[in-house]
Amino acid sequence: MTLLADEVEPKLLRAEPPDLVVWSSLWPQRPEATVRFELASDGGHGCDLRWTLLLAEPLQDQSALGHMRKRLNELINANLRYTFGQ
Template sequence: MVHELGSRLRRLPAPPHIVWRSLCDPYEAGSRAWLELRDDEVPPRVVAGYAPVLVVWSSLWPHRPLDRIRFDLAAAPGSQDCALRWTLTTDGEVPGESTLGYLRHRLNYLINNRLRRSYGQ
């Protein structure tokens, strides 16, 4: 059974196809570094994708290998921006509130702070 652990929708100041590329290759040559991992994290693998509307990552946390991070991308109404929703799911054990809060906070920081700033905002 898949459990949804968290989700957040925010606007990013780049078109969906650019955000899609950033998610598929966070270390792309010539792009601004945004995916700075901590010692307890590993680079994600893209396990599914459909340009430019969907990317699914493997877990960032080796101790939580059954977690997945799904990114749904769409054009934000009335602009060239991207409406990006990240959703954290797991096929495994639902963590306690403290761990769950940490995972949500970490994803929100990486996507809605670091990735946003890589586009100049």
């Protein structure tokens, strides 16, 4: 995982195979943030993935929140998929 200077590698906080994974925060300045991954069968041989960024109050300004969402999108939907050749 290629992280930016303000990010740290997340830790696995919770796993309930085969459909739930929760990561710790990638951002030391928001240690309470978590990323929840929900995996559901697509009825075939794959799965549907939904990730949710969970933050405690107070929420950051929209610019910072947008940055966090964009980074998760890049790390999960782009970089991680490339490692599987998709």
